[in-house]
Amino acid sequence: MAGKEATLVLLDVGASMYEPYKQAQGKNITRLELAVDCIGMMIQQKIFNYKNHEVGLVLFGTEEAEDGNTFYIQVMSPPDLEFYRNLTELPNHDVPKIKGGDIFDALDKAVSTLDEYVKAKKMEKKIFVLTAGFGQTDYNEKKIGKLIKMIEKVDVKINFIAMDFMNEYDVELDDPTKPENQATLNDRMLNAVYQHQEQSINSRLIYQMVQELRNHMRIFPANIAFELYSQFHTKQMQARASFRGDFQINDETSIQVLIYKRCAEDRLPSLKKHSAIGEYSSEPTRNIVRNDSIHYNPEDPNMNPIERENIIKGYQYGRNLIPVDSLMEEKMKYQCNRSFQLLGFVERSQIPRHYFIFNVDMVIAIDCEKARKSLSALIIALIATKKVAIARFVGRQKSSPKLMLLLPHKSKSYQCFWMISLPTSEDIRHFQFSTLRKSTPNQQSAVATLIDKMNLETIPNESGEPEELLKMKYIANPTRQYFQQVVMHKAITRTDVIPPISPLILDYLHPERRVYNYAQDAIQRVKNAFKFKVNDIKKPQDKKVFWKQLFDEQTAQQQVPEQIEEEIVEINREEEEMVNMFAKQKFGFNDDIIQEIGSVDPISDFKKMITEKRVDLVDSALQQIQKVINALVDQSVKGSFFPKALECLKEMRKACISEDEAPVFNKFLFVLKDKYNQQLFWAQIVQQGITLISDIENHKSSVTAEEAQDFLNKEDNKHQQMVDQLQNEEEDLLADIE
Incomplete structure (x- = not known):
């Protein structure tokens, strides 16, 4: 649990806060209702998670205040249900005549009040300000400078929530280490146009404070409603x-x-069990039900308890x-x-x-x-x-x-x-799945377009600018939020009526509604590219099978639709076109893809082709490595290229095991045996034990382990003499070296 914290919330309750919230995306909600919902969520979090946090609420811009601006509705104390009830009643009050309160006067008094309350207590100090910026102020740059010094001295963190106000501010651009971004933000803020002069003055003074209080003050424009909620629902951990x-x-x-x-x-949070038949009490320690269990032998008719020992x-x-x-x-x-x-x-x-x-x-x-x-x-x-x-x-x-x-x-x-x-x-x-059917260039192009259109980082907003819809740092767990909402509602109303989850949270958690509308053309193109068929579920049949039934099934299997055959021919014909055209043009693949195995370093080229993820080159690599091995053997002078050919053969065997191409290697090894059976190269293959791939090594192989072993053992006498001669030559060579 986090440490102690003292939070003071400054809420503007002027007439401008009773006006509709412009960023609500079609929802009928006022700025004050949204602000109350945000503060209510913060109180819920404090009650659920932070027992040692204290919260106070100050209203400014109200006619009931003695000083004409600020009115304390809740002094600093741990939040409770009464605080929450008083807060929820604020939107039902009469609309005041004052358009808005003095932001800086309220902030000045809040900093002094918070400092006087905390004094020597080890508590983190925070202030939240929620306003639309319509209030008049007497503060000038000189008074703002004094306020800045006091904030730094008191060491209080200020979060400024601007509602339909200062929307031009972008925290990503506010970076002193990047002068070009800072210049863009300064120009945007200084040239911002507001319908009311008070908003323009307040915006300039607030921006000045943020530039000088980077470690103490942050601005959160309410462009996205859920970002307001995120400032309150985040659970802080020590x-x-x-x-x-x-x-x-x-x-x-x-x-x-x-x-x-x-x-x-x-x-x-875990729910503790309480007795429903006992006298009701709001104290959490009353009527707690304790679990007790006994162990017994089910064969014992008397069910005598068995002790734990x-x-x-x-x-x-x-x-x-x-x-x-x-x-x-x-x-x-x-x-x-x-x-x-x-x-x-x-x-x-x-x-x-x-x-x-x-x-x-x-x-x-x-x-x-x-x-x-x-x-x-x-x-x-x-x-x-x-x-x-x-x-x-x-x-x-x-x-x-x-x-x-x-x-x-x-x-x-x-x-x-x-x-x-x-x-x-x-x-x-480990799961075994059947191989997927290869798609056509038209189908892959349609899917690629769909991916581009459904990119959550570049969906255009109402003004046409790209906007990120699903920001991870603003995503709350809807299950937890709704759980807390229901508990609070139950505690206040004492009814069994379950309230609906906040629509603002649901809207932000469902960005696909905007994505589907934006990507409608791409979705239709995918539907046209793929021909979906209804999969008829066969009815369960009896275990008995009649000859007529078997004949009908065999006849149906032989009648393959011509459309499927034509599609297979088209896929095989366009496969090369798909690799060369689609992969390079659409995804911008470079020309550094190894397409051919050279004779200088064939093993390195073969590995790159096998492991290439951008283009499937496995079949081509296996065909080329076979040609390379044959060329190395045929061009050898007294076996000079045999070691290199053997290394290529070993690497091909490894690749065929990992890529499920065991039949290709086994077939090639039979070819080598027929071609070089009476030559020294095959003797070296036998000596190094390069045999067929068995079904134990790869499930695609039809060769058993015994057959793979016998493949090298069953040789004629002449071939065995060549193996012995090769071993004697190696022993003589080692003797000469010694």
């Missing part, structure tokens, strides 16, 4: 390291590090039951001492994305210059070489070890490792 210790590089080198939880599933666990091993007592169960666990040890490094491409399991942790160095430099050097080196680290992690004493992936990360403000659990062989699920 930074507590889950691991503090040595990151062991080797036996003599280690770096002291801290590990924090970076990403973990947020679970719903007379109970033992058992493991079913086949048909036998192996008893395991508590001592044996503890010894059966593979337990290790607490450690964090580096195992080595691998290429980033060698770790598939689907191997990432469980949560994400953050590994940083302790607050020590030596440790920071050491870890930083390791991170930068891994980024430069495009590699990742593999580590063994035991977080607690006598716990199970875990295999971890360490992804190096570097940003402007920090450097770290992202630590992710990797699976063991027992964790990986």
Whole structure:
């Protein structure tokens, strides 16, 4: 849980806040209603998650205030249901005559009030300001300067929520390290046009404060309604390291590090059981129901309880039951001492994305210059070489070890490792699926257009500018939000009526409504490119099969539609065109794709063609490597190219196993045996044990392990003499070297 916090909310309740909110995207909601919903969500979060946070509410722009501007409706205190009820009644009040309140006067008094309340208490100070910027002010640049100094002295964080106001501000452009972006933002803010003069004055003064209070003040324009909610629903967590210790590089080198939880599933609060027949009480400790269980033998008619010390666990091993007592169960666990040890490094491409399991942790160095430099050097080196680290992690004493992936990360403000659990062989699920049918260039082009149209980062808004629809930092868990909403509603109304979830949250969580409209043409093109057919479900039949039924089924299978045959011919004819035209023109593939295996380094060229992900070159690579092997053997002088040909043959065998092309290799090996059976090259193949691929190595092979072994063993006498002669020559050569 986060530390103590004192939050003061300044809410403008002038007449401008009762006007409709312009960014509501067709929803009938006023600015004040939206602001009250935002503050209500913050109060919900404080009640649910932060018991030691205190909140106060100040209204400005009201005629009821003694000073003509600010009126305290809630003093600083832990939020409760009464506070929430008073807040929800604000939109029902009469519309005041004042257009808006003095923002800077209210902010000045709020900073002083917050400082006086906190004093020596160790509490983080925050102020939220929600306004439309219509209020008149007497503050000039001189008074603003004094206010800025006071904010820095008090050390208070200010979040300014502008509603239909300061929409030109973009936090992404507000970066002093990028002068061109800052100049663009300055020009945009200084030339902003407002319908009311008060908004123009307030916008200029607020922007001045933000430029001088970068560490204390932020602006959130209400261009997207849900971004307002995000400022309140975010759950803050206190930074507590889950691991503090040595990151062991080797036996003599280690770096002291801290590990924090970076990403973990947020679970719903647990519901405790209370008695429904007892006298109602709002106290959480009253009428709690306790669970009690008894153990008995189901064969005992009297159901006599069995004491815990007379109970033992058992493991079913086949048909036998192996008893395991508590001592044996503890010894059966593979337990290790607490450690964090580096195992080595691998290429980033060698770790598939689907191997990432469980949560994400953050590994940083302790607050020590030596440790920071050491870890930083390791991170930068891994980024430069495009590699990742593999580590063994035991977080607690006598716990199970875990295999971890360490992804190096570097940003402007920090450097770290992202630590992710990797699976063991027992964790990986192996599935066998049938091969997909190859698509035509027209079909792939249609799908590519659909992908471009449904890009969530470039969907145009009402003004035609690209806008990101689904920002991850603004996505809340709708299940958790609705749970809290229902609990609060139940606590206030005491009814069983379930309220609907906020439409603003639902709208933001369903960007596909805008995406589908924008991509309507691309969707129709995909429908036209793919001809979908209704899959008729066959009715269950009896187990008995008659000759007439078998004859009808065989006849139906032989009557293949001409349309399917023509489509297959078209796919085969256009396959080469698809590779050369579509892959390069649509996706911008470079000409660095290896298309041909050379004679200088055939193994390297073959590997690149086999592992090429942009274009499928497996069939072409296998055909070319066969030609290369035959050429090397035929052009050899006294076997000079035989070693190179053998290495190519070994590499082809590996590729055929990994790419499920075992029949291709087996067929080629039969060809080599027929062609070179009485020559020295085949003798070297036998000597090195290069045999057929068996069905154990690859499921596509029809050769058993015994047949693969017999393939090399069954040779004639003359061939065996050649093998012996080759071995004798090698022994003589070694003797000469010695």
